[in-house]
Amino acid sequence: MTISEEYVDFAAREAHGVSPAYERLALAVSxxxxxxALLATVPPAKRQPNLLFGVVRFLGGPVGDPAAFADYAVANWPAVEALLRTRATQTNEAGRCAVLLPVLAALPQPLALLEVGASAGLCLFPDRYAYRYGEHVVGSGEPVLDCAASGMRPPAVLPEVVWRAGLDLNPLDVTDPADVAWLDALIWPEHTHRRARLRAAAAVAAADPPLLVRGDVVDDLPALAAQAPAGATLVVFHSSVMFYVPTPRRRAFAEVVRGLPGHWVANESPGVLPYETLPTPPGVALHNVLALDGTPLAWTRPHGQEIIWFAEAFLRPRVTEPPHVID
Structure with a gap:
């Protein structure tokens, strides 16, 4: 797609019905x-809407008015470009734990979690948060993660995690105000609940920091996985990360992770990882594919606000009431 088409696609598939401000901005930029023309001067991976909008927010620029946004971005392009080139969309959305939990809770316990593309590691604490699937509540901590669930029975218990580690090209530190400010800037303007969730999850991570390692998803994964304690089920997982990895490296990663002991949980947009068959996506909005060891299990929304189970195996799900989508 052209840069313009990428922004139109973002407006229609990601921002529509979720963030009116970003939908307007994306269409205006397109x-x-x-x-x-300015965006064309930076590498393709640095042109994405989430990154541009987050950079302007981080710099204190306006995102509520498209004309004011454009004026600010153009007038401050040297600063905007510098951050586009050095920062990345490391949206560390703890809400994604709600769509990972059904798989994690069903695996042999205890677990050794290893997240690829961990950012600040907020998704490494699925055992410390509370979850609300409609009327069904699991856990008692903060934050409470709301998720609409259909086609499955929500998990009854939290997983037991005895080791947690993350691998990232640029790990973020929840005790560093600048890193937390960047995570805050990546949250979409209207999502005050996600901002509160970030603060609560950051407090959990800061109280018991996970092992975060700076490294490559292929070259450095085996050595980190080897540190997992014996007697625990190793689970390598990632959410909305592989899109940013070049296709040949994705293939290499898949080969490496399949060769490790334990399990592989992927939560990525369709087309990022190859699957033989997938059901028709539920609508035009962007949905990720939740998969275990290469087998697709469910559709999920990018911020963890909904899971739609379609697999017949593994959890033996039963049909529940139609989901109420929580954005």
Whole structure:
């Protein structure tokens, strides 16, 4: 797609019905030849809407008015470009734990968790948060993660985690105000509940920091996985990360992770990882595919607000009431 088409696609599939402000901004940028020309000067991976909008928010620029946003971005392009090149969309959304939990809770316990693309490691604490699947509540901590669930029975218990580690090209530190400010800037403007969730999850991580290692998803994964304690089920997992990894490296990663002991849990957009068959996506909004060891299990929404189970095996799900989507 062209840069303009990428912004139109983002508006329609990701922001529509979720963030009116970002939907307006994305459509405005798609028609702004000046901004599109500036975006063309940075590498393709640095042109994405989430990153541009987050950088402007981080710098204190306006995101509520498209014209003011464009004026600010153009007038401050050297600063915007510098952050585009050095920062990444490390959206560390703890809410994604709600769609990972059904798989994690069903695996042999206890677990040794290893997240690829861990950012600040907030998704490494699925055992410390509380969850609300409609009327069904699991756990008692903070934050409480709301998730609409259909086609499955929500988990009854939290997993037992005895080791947690993350691998990232640029790990973030929840005790560093600048890193937390960057995570905050990546949260979409209207999502005050996600901002509160970030603060609560950051407090959990800061109280018991996980092992975060700076490294490559292929080259450095085996050595980190080897540190997992004996007697625990190793689970290598990732959410909305592989899109940013070049296709040849994705294949290499899949080969490496399949060769490790334990299990592989992927939560990525369709097309990022190859699957033989997938059911029709539920609507035009962007959904991820939740998979275990290469087998697709469910559709999920990117921030963990919904899971739609379609697999017949593994958890033997039963059909529940239609989901109420929580954005």
């Amino acid at each position: 028609r702004d030849h000046g901004l599109l």
